[in-house]
Amino acid sequence: MLRDLLIPAPWRRPRGPARPARHRPAPVCLASAIVVVFACSRPAPDDPESPADEPADVGHDTQPADEDAAVLIIAIDGLRPADAARADTPNLDRLADEGAFTGEAEAVMPTITRTNFVSFATGGFADEHGVVGNQFKTDDWEERVTDGPTLEEAQASVPVPTIFEVAEEHGLRAGMFAMKGYELVGARGATVQLGGGEVFPDEIWDDRYNPQDGGSVEEAVSRRLRKNEVLVDVLAESLETQPLDLILINLGATDYIAHQQGPESEHYIHAIEKTDALLPRVLELARAANPDRAWHVLVGTDHGFSATDRDQLVVPHLEGIFEVEALDEAGIEHRIYQRGGRAAELYVRDDADAAAAAELLQDRPWVRAIYTDADVDGRAGDYDDLRVGYEGRRGAVYVITDPDYAFAFPNAGQHGSDEPKDRTIPMWLWGEAIDGTSADLDGATNADIGPTALTILGIEPDEALETSGRSLLTP
């Protein structure tokens, strides 16, 4: 019976006498054949080239963390609520039955992995945490990357505190387990930071973007699903030596499979079901390593998905940099960066060109909508409406591409836009602090996950973070 597969109720453990105050453990760097810690300390704040990029000081007043609670945040990368409902997901259903659920939460813009994982970690939107994508042009027309060249530099580009820093300041131990690796840009402060190419065997890492492996779709799907299992094995190995109180893990196979096979495919539904089946093991690992705490589970996702036409490629991917012919012909010096597959951001060298550039772009058949402050008829809204513009990291025009096209990669599924398919997401909260009346999921966004986690841990998010997300738990 399905019930046998369901999550046990680990938070209903017997309550013992109060435990003595804990000592803050020293950060531990793990290293073994498959486990690599990228960074175990906060990055050096001094970067003379970009003083605006210094990480924030987390020296706020500390308060004792909740001695009883622990939080496991599980992201199922690229999960649409309608498909989660269509799939057979007994474990997610149980979280909803016993906790709180919404199918109408929102990802932050752009609806891409990097930005939303940093929102999980900081409680903010892109205009607050600055991870607007992986590239941007400075006002001096210099190109910068937000997820490199090293992880420490990438993390230093996040100008606000992370929940991992805050948790560790309160004597808790935090860890992040990333599928793609670049999610770790938001992991600054976590004792354990694992993910990306270092933790996966080559045979399931190298071909991760291919829709077929050896000519077989089934083999490709199976290997992407294997990545989820390997990441859970990485978590298991790490927890053997380093118990944690706050965990964020990205079960990302769903994203690869939706890109490659399309979000309307049965492969995607299958991937959701296989991911659901992994959830009990993830919780059991966290709890077994740290059994005295009441584990709370937040399940969410970084974004939804749009089905796209892989045969109508707008511009082939060339190291992430694109130029638009019509703008070249008009003599407008520009750069366009893709924000996921369904959004792009246009930077122009000369601000006076913004309106002309916006008008030219708006006429392209692959453009669904534009947001710009320039005075252009028919634009969808002001640039700032999307909350994607961080000071010094913003372009002139935000472009939402049409799903009848694939922007930069010949994918059957892409995301990045502000449309409901990409932006509307499901969210589950579960644990003893949560029931239908203690959670207020109306208008929930991914900026609220981090503040909610801190609240469960007994830390006041408004004092600890510098962003606008809110706790989803009512006082």
Ligand SMILES: [Zn+2]
């Ligand atoms: Zn994706």
